[in-house]
Amino acid sequence: MKEKKIAVKVDDLTVAYNYKPVLWDIDLEVPEGVLMAIVGPNGAGKSTLIKSILGILKPIAGSVSIYGKPYKEQRNLVAYVPQKGSVDWDFPTTALDVVMMGTYGSLGWIKRPRQKEKKKALEALEKVGMLPFKGRQISQLSGGQQQRIFLARALVQNASIYFMDEPFQGVDATTEIAIINILKELRKTGKTVIVVHHDLQTVPEYFDWVTFLNVKKIATGPVKDIFNDDNLTKTYGINYKVSVQE
Amino acid sequence: MAIKEYFELVFSDYTLRTITLGTAILGAVCGMLGSFAVLRKQSLLGDAISHAALPGIAIAFLITGAKDSNTLLLGALVSGLIGAFWIRGIITKTHLKSDTALGLILSIFFGFGMLLLTFIQKQPNANQAGLDKYLFGQAATLVESDVWLMAIVTGVCLIVLLLFWKEFKLLLFDADYTKTLGFNIKFIDTLITFFIVLAIVLGLQTVGVVLMSAMLLAPAAAARQWTNSLAVMMFLAAVFGAFSGVVGTAISTSQNNLPTGPIIVLVASCFVFISFIFSPSRGLLFKQIRFLKNRRDLQLHKTLTFMYDIAKTHENIEHPHTIKILNNFHGFTRKTLHKLVEKNYVTIKGNMWSLTKEGYQSASNLYNQIFNNE
Numbered sequence: 207m208k209e210k211k212i213a214v215k216v217d218d219l220t221v222a223y224n225y226k227p228v229l230w231d232i233d234l235e236v237p238e239g240v241l242m243a244i245v246g247p248n249g250a251g252k253s254t255l256i257k258s259i260l261g262i263l264k265p266i267a268g269s270v271s272i273y274g275k276p277y278k279e280q281r282n283l284v285a286y287v288p289q290k291g292s293v294d295w296d297f298p299t300t301a302l303d304v305v306m307m308g309t310y311g312s313l314g315w316i317k318r319p320r321q322k323e324k325k326k327a328l329e330a331l332e333k334v335g336m337l338p339f340k341g342r343q344i345s346q347l348s349g350g351q352q353q354r355i356f357l358a359r360a361l362v363q364n365a366s367i368y369f370m371d372e373p374f375q376g377v378d379a380t381t382e383i384a385i386i387n388i389l390k391e392l393r394k395t396g397k398t399v400i401v402v403h404h405d406l407q408t409v410p411e412y413f414d415w416v417t418f419l420n421v422k423k424i425a426t427g428p429v430k431d432i433f434n435d436d437n438l439t440k441t442y443g444i445n446y447k448v449s450v451q452e
Numbered sequence: 453m454a455i456k457e458y459f460e461l462v463f464s465d466y467t468l469r470t471i472t473l474g475t476a477i478l479g480a481v482c483g484m485l486g487s488f489a490v491l492r493k494q495s496l497l498g499d500a501i502s503h504a505a506l507p508g509i510a511i512a513f514l515i516t517g518a519k520d521s522n523t524l525l526l527g528a529l530v531s532g533l534i535g536a537f538w539i540r541g542i543i544t545k546t547h548l549k550s551d552t553a554l555g556l557i558l559s560i561f562f563g564f565g566m567l568l569l570t571f572i573q574k575q576p577n578a579n580q581a582g583l584d585k586y587l588f589g590q591a592a593t594l595v596e597s598d599v600w601l602m603a604i605v606t607g608v609c610l611i612v613l614l615l616f617w618k619e620f621k622l623l624l625f626d627a628d629y630t631k632t633l634g635f636n637i638k639f640i641d642t643l644i645t646f647f648i649v650l651a652i653v654l655g656l657q658t659v660g661v662v663l664m665s666a667m668l669l670a671p672a673a674a675a676r677q678w679t680n681s682l683a684v685m686m687f688l689a690a691v692f693g694a695f696s697g698v699v700g701t702a703i704s705t706s707q708n709n710l711p712t713g714p715i716i717v718l719v720a721s722c723f724v725f726i727s728f729i730f731s732p733s734r735g736l737l738f739k740q741i742r743f744l745k746n747r748r749d750l751q752l753h754k755t756l757t758f759m760y761d762i763a764k765t766h767e768n769i770e771h772p773h774t775i776k777i778l779n780n781f782h783g784f785t786r787k788t789l790h791k792l793v794e795k796n797y798v799t800i801k802g803n804m805w806s807l808t809k810e811g812y813q814s815a816s817n818l819y820n821q822i823f824n825n826e
Binding site: 224257260261262281284286288292293294297298300301304307310311313315316317318343441 | 491493547573615616617618619621622624625628629631632633634635676679681683684685791
């Protein structure tokens with residue numbers, strides 16, 4: 207296997223909300239083209255890590271680079287799927303409208319989305335199987351459908367690296383499979399996907415790369431090498447046993 | 453003066469026309485900007501800002517000694533903005549929640565403002581009388597230049613709204629995501645806050661410090677009930693706001709000396725009340741009607757499938773059975789039975805019922821549906 211490019215590189219990242227650090231001295235390299243899970247207990251700083259990489263939160267120390275350059279210069283290479291619960295789904299807008307928001311970044315200030323942007327949004331809706339719901343008010347969608355809308359919005363950005371914050375939270379089994387298939391497809395086309403994930407059982411099945419996080423970085427690497435009881439115990443503190451299927 | 457007389461006079465009487473135009477424009481711009489406040493769950497922001505404007509009015513009067521309304525409004529604008537940005541500062545810099553920050557700023561500024569007003573009233577300066585009109589507003593003091601100012605601000609606000617529509621919408625829905633797309637959310641946020649403060653300050657003379665927040669919230673809350681589109685919501689809020697302004701002025705001038713501000717707010721509240729009850733998709737009335745209808749339908753379906761269970765054990769599906777068997781069955785009422793007869797699904801002879809062919813067919817469809825879904 208030839209040497210892969212590093213898509214995301216994090217150096218000495220430290221983040222604190224108050225006095226207590228949420229992330230401590232994180233060094234992380236994510237190679238291009240992996241489907242990576244970030245796992246760790248509640249309060250381990252998983253979402254914080256993603257938000258700091260994306261510049262939503264200001265770190266106390268440390269730096270982040272995307273393909274060797276600072277994030278600010280590489281914004282258009284990155285797409286973000288926030289936690290579903292972070293927005294008000296009663297907001298007066300339609301599914302198509304939300305997906306169109308994915309085009310706003312490349313449009314820049316003031317310019318309005320046009321036919322071309324609408325076409326992109328419709329394609330993304332089709333990809334996530336939500337085309338029949340394009341005109342639906344977003345509060346009338348189920349949790350799984352809302353998650354797909356968020357995914358479609360990120361797909362529209364046509365980025366190289368996708369960050370997703372718990373995309374499987376509160377979705378039904380059908381949606382979970384639909385989403386993971388899209389993520390695997392993304393990996394196939396050489397994209398890098400980084401997912402905050404909760405369900406340890408599905409890690410070996412869904413992902414090929416994993417990062418263990420609990421304020422500090424415990425381990426990072428290929429699932430088949432490092433997804434073991436030793437690292438799980440180090441991360442979760444208790445004696446964790448998960449059978450890893452080969 | 454009767455209301456009819458008022459509407460005749462609006463077109464001929466200069467003062468009346470000025471006041472009506474003023475309250476209409478004010479209602480429209482407040483409704484528009486109020487939609488932002490409502491959707492950001494910052495409904496109380498308007499209340500805090502309007503109270504925060506009071507000390508600015510008093511200080512402007514103390515410095516200039518004049519009662520020129522533009523000078524006083526400038527003072528209100530400055531202290532309203534200071535209040536607004538302190539609120540933001542408190543929320544981001546400390547761990548206090550936004551309701552605490554709003555409550556704090558509201559009461560501190562208002563308390564200070566009242567202190568200054570009392571101080572001014574005790575001074576021998578004869579000019580002082582009239583400052584307290586900013587507490588509850590007095591539409592009658594509106595002059596043409598005030599209305600022009602309102603119109604210009606509304607115009608500028610509309611232009612900014614159209615220019616940054618996409619950015620506003622994005623920020624309102626998902627601020628973090630807006631940041632990752634590379635937009636400066638501080639700029640957008642400041643722009644929105646600035647215009648909200650501006651609208652409030654313009655309304656102080658007419659509606660007053662105490663009731664100003666209702667001008668922002670009521671039209672927006674009413675408009676939200678009727679639509680699922682942001683653009684339509686803002687448009688409706690503007691219409692409701694303007695309408696409240698006109699009707700409120702009409703009522704207050706036609707009935708001797710009723711205060712205009714409170715009447716406008718009450719008219720706006722009527723919009724809210726009507727919208728909350730009668731809106732087809734979100735209103736309480738239709739929600740309840742839908743709920744009852746669904747219940748009845750389900751009761752009907754349950755009774756029908758129960759009958760089907762009995763009928764299918766017989767060779768002749770139209771074989772009659774006694775109504776008594778249904779009595780043990782939950783969901784059966786006389787009414788559902790009559791409904792079934794009406795629909796031609798069931799015939800009744802004496803106290804015996806039997807399914808019709810049509811009823812059997814529809815019941816078996818239902819049965820399969822339920823069975824397949826399981």
